[in-house]
Amino acid sequence: MSELEQKNAIADDQAETGRTLIHDLNAEPETPPAPANDRLVGNLLVAQSGGPTAVINASVAGVIQEAGRHPEQIEEIYGGLNGIFGILHENLIDLNEEKARTIEELKHTPAAALGTCRYKIQFKKNPEQAARDMDRLFEVFKSHNIRYFFYAGGNDSQDTNNKLHHEAIKRGYPLRCIGVPKTIDNDLPHTDHTPGYGSAAKYNATTVMEIAADVASMATDDGSCCIIEVMGRAAGWLAASTVLAKRKPTDGPHIILMPEIPLNEEAFLAKIKETIDQLGYCIVVAGEGVKDTDGNELGADKTRLDSFGHPVLSGAAEALSEVVHGKLDLKTRTVKLGYAQRAAAHFASQQDVDEAVASGRAAVRAAVEGKSGFMVTIDRRADDPYEYTTGLHPLGEIALVERTVPRDWISEDGWLPNEQFIRYAAPLVRGRLDLPTKGGLPKFAELIRVPVEKVLEPR
Amino acid sequence: MSELEQKNAIADDQAETGRTLIHDLNAEPETPPAPANDRLVGNLLVAQSGGPTAVINASVAGVIQEAGRHPEQIEEIYGGLNGIFGILHENLIDLNEEKARTIEELKHTPAAALGTCRYKIQFKKNPEQAARDMDRLFEVFKSHNIRYFFYAGGNDSQDTNNKLHHEAIKRGYPLRCIGVPKTIDNDLPHTDHTPGYGSAAKYNATTVMEIAADVASMATDDGSCCIIEVMGRAAGWLAASTVLAKRKPTDGPHIILMPEIPLNEEAFLAKIKETIDQLGYCIVVAGEGVKDTDGNELGADKTRLDSFGHPVLSGAAEALSEVVHGKLDLKTRTVKLGYAQRAAAHFASQQDVDEAVASGRAAVRAAVEGKSGFMVTIDRRADDPYEYTTGLHPLGEIALVERTVPRDWISEDGWLPNEQFIRYAAPLVRGRLDLPTKGGLPKFAELIRVPVEKVLEPR
Numbered sequence: 040m041s042e043l044e045q046k047n048a049i050a051d052d053q054a055e056t057g058r059t060l061i062h063d064l065n066a067e068p069e070t071p072p073a074p075a076n077d078r079l080v081g082n083l084l085v086a087q088s089g090g091p092t093a094v095i096n097a098s099v100a101g102v103i104q105e106a107g108r109h110p111e112q113i114e115e116i117y118g119g120l121n122g123i124f125g126i127l128h129e130n131l132i133d134l135n136e137e138k139a140r141t142i143e144e145l146k147h148t149p150a151a152a153l154g155t156c157r158y159k160i161q162f163k164k165n166p167e168q169a170a171r172d173m174d175r176l177f178e179v180f181k182s183h184n185i186r187y188f189f190y191a192g193g194n195d196s197q198d199t200n201n202k203l204h205h206e207a208i209k210r211g212y213p214l215r216c217i218g219v220p221k222t223i224d225n226d227l228p229h230t231d232h233t234p235g236y237g238s239a240a241k242y243n244a245t246t247v248m249e250i251a252a253d254v255a256s257m258a259t260d261d262g263s264c265c266i267i268e269v270m271g272r273a274a275g276w277l278a279a280s281t282v283l284a285k286r287k288p289t290d291g292p293h294i295i296l297m298p299e300i301p302l303n304e305e306a307f308l309a310k311i312k313e314t315i316d317q318l319g320y321c322i323v324v325a326g327e328g329v330k331d332t333d334g335n336e337l338g339a340d341k342t343r344l345d346s347f348g349h350p351v352l353s354g355a356a357e358a359l360s361e362v363v364h365g366k367l368d369l370k371t372r373t374v375k376l377g378y379a380q381r382a383a384a385h386f387a388s389q390q391d392v393d394e395a396v397a398s399g400r401a402a403v404r405a406a407v408e409g410k411s412g413f414m415v416t417i418d419r420r421a422d423d424p425y426e427y428t429t430g431l432h433p434l435g436e437i438a439l440v441e442r443t444v445p446r447d448w449i450s451e452d453g454w455l456p457n458e459q460f461i462r463y464a465a466p467l468v469r470g471r472l473d474l475p476t477k478g479g480l481p482k483f484a485e486l487i488r489v490p491v492e493k494v495l496e497p498r
Numbered sequence: 499m500s501e502l503e504q505k506n507a508i509a510d511d512q513a514e515t516g517r518t519l520i521h522d523l524n525a526e527p528e529t530p531p532a533p534a535n536d537r538l539v540g541n542l543l544v545a546q547s548g549g550p551t552a553v554i555n556a557s558v559a560g561v562i563q564e565a566g567r568h569p570e571q572i573e574e575i576y577g578g579l580n581g582i583f584g585i586l587h588e589n590l591i592d593l594n595e596e597k598a599r600t601i602e603e604l605k606h607t608p609a610a611a612l613g614t615c616r617y618k619i620q621f622k623k624n625p626e627q628a629a630r631d632m633d634r635l636f637e638v639f640k641s642h643n644i645r646y647f648f649y650a651g652g653n654d655s656q657d658t659n660n661k662l663h664h665e666a667i668k669r670g671y672p673l674r675c676i677g678v679p680k681t682i683d684n685d686l687p688h689t690d691h692t693p694g695y696g697s698a699a700k701y702n703a704t705t706v707m708e709i710a711a712d713v714a715s716m717a718t719d720d721g722s723c724c725i726i727e728v729m730g731r732a733a734g735w736l737a738a739s740t741v742l743a744k745r746k747p748t749d750g751p752h753i754i755l756m757p758e759i760p761l762n763e764e765a766f767l768a769k770i771k772e773t774i775d776q777l778g779y780c781i782v783v784a785g786e787g788v789k790d791t792d793g794n795e796l797g798a799d800k801t802r803l804d805s806f807g808h809p810v811l812s813g814a815a816e817a818l819s820e821v822v823h824g825k826l827d828l829k830t831r832t833v834k835l836g837y838a839q840r841a842a843a844h845f846a847s848q849q850d851v852d853e854a855v856a857s858g859r860a861a862v863r864a865a866v867e868g869k870s871g872f873m874v875t876i877d878r879r880a881d882d883p884y885e886y887t888t889g890l891h892p893l894g895e896i897a898l899v900e901r902t903v904p905r906d907w908i909s910e911d912g913w914l915p916n917e918q919f920i921r922y923a924a925p926l927v928r929g930r931l932d933l934p935t936k937g938g939l940p941k942f943a944e945l946i947r948v949p950v951e952k953v954l955e956p957r
Contacts, residue, residue, distance in 0.1 A: 154717075374834060481707060
């Protein structure tokens, strides 16, 4: 096994057996891989991977618009449909065939306009298939003279991107691979936060504020507990963000359950009872990955696995509702925002959109300057007034590492994020996207998707 | 038993044993009760009841603002906290103590700013308590010289309002009772639609559009079925409204399950399979009250009843998901919008807000003109361009009657509403509320709630 194959196998191991969790936001990076030669002429390929966000298309728009400013190095601008899955099938489209207006409209269009995938190159599980996949990807790259590759995605996608970067070096194929951060979960390390998080946080906090007002107004003879489930498997960033809905101490949410804090059922029920006694109602936000004190996910249905082999989490709120209703005999209602929260472009954060665009632009600038094997990061300069710049961090230290909410950003009793968290999250939800509508409903971009002619045998 | 008591008992029976369902939108009203004397001077009491909506406060703002234009008849403007439940406890506030700006802000504030209740006066179940309640309510009315009573609510609330109207006649107490229509469910008869519906429809259709884009972009290697559960127990108006998300025939939603159409499981699975085979994914919207061919609600948990004695519906989407996953072995995700959909002021329909305000205003005008025992209706004049006026309909014909989606507004195969429905629903979601924000999140009205001095012994 070569050194690279060994590295890939180790990475696969991490992916399959659990991830490294980091709580230290300021961990020092390893030395980055050496930059490739600094002048490279060829075509650009941008693709999207993993769960979409409200702003992943804004990043693609940033890539395309910045690429247009470097005609001396970047010739054609291609999009890979459905991430590496589509690239393996040579499904490329010519983004220069799209109207400039459509590219601009991507900045308010949710979901993945190029399509996305969860396909993985699995060196450990299936080394032969992985080797064939790599050969095929480089065949596609060579056939279309792809020299710039931008992959917008989260932990798993940056792992794929990192593998491509190392393969290119190994194969002596000049290729610049830069990752564009993306995930509503906000669990990527070495970046202050990730594009997608701000918009999901804004929508979730707004929704919790609205639901809390509703439940509060019903409380007199209808006292009840409402449990709102939000996404976030290993990290409680999204759950935590709903604390922004709280303008007065008595405002909901009253309890925020994060995967970082094991749930003590007895204390949880006591806290609900205390809140109901005081206010007549109680608003609970539960991150989908909340765990009991034995480390079991409350909402896990172990009979169903997703494509990465993790159990499907379908019911933290329902599971909690059964406990609350059963033990406290309290009217309990649940809300499960699910995909709605990652697709809610209709109330996206303009700050988030701007940063998503900036991340795409920064990725292209870095590649044109000769960098490869990095992900763009968002580096915070100041909280208030908020300022940021973009930076770069080696992909190898981002892939498969999940960043969780630091313990000291959560109140001592564990029920709510504290002022430190609020200072962090508040600037990310600012500014409202000016959403074009048609007949009162959103008007999203539609790519015409002119295919790039295939030159290879079908896979 | 007097005639009135008999009437009340019959109404209670209907409430407890099921409701009348009507499909005919143009049924002729019975003769309205005789109007009261046409000049009455005294105080106004406005209250809210039942589940809140995004615009129920806009109706209250309409009542308050119109009342201010009739000082020759309306002296004080009071709000009853938590509907009749609070009025029984003499919990009134002086709305003239609120800032004019706050009243204006009610037009974009969700939930019930005065608080709401589900308390019922139950002549059949508990005649002695009901008689005591009526005595108490009229004591409160007399003590505070309440001569104008406006109740914003749905079927059950209009039943209460109707009882008050008849009691006032029986007791020879001059009182003008006018109902202000309110329900996201849109199931009140004799009105084209109800304030609250347009905003919930706009939010639900937008959410389904966004989720559909998300799921579509993931379909290639992650083909899946997403089931979105929306409110609507007996009537499928809210589920149906999500058809507005469909701009092309292939757009989601692909299947909309309404309580009006019994679900044939086999046909449902076949339809999903057909959609997946064609598109790689399938978007299903399920009204919470969807029933199987034996008439059983799919998501009913019969061990838990709400305060009206109906089983709590917590899981139509989860129940369907188990069927789809089990029988088709298909990745299936659920979204349960729950209270989020009725509180979503952040994306409310301006048309709906305007009509809610207009309904409140019309209620006051009718009362000042001498009417009592009516609910304000919204009467459509034209579809495109849309035009409406307000009208009046006797409360007795509205209370406890639920209007469902006409069969001929649904496609023959039962899977989607048709063009007739779209023509009906499209104008109701137009116009976006210009929502004030603070730090990126909504800024809602907060009443200062100056109490009216109590003069009675505590209940």
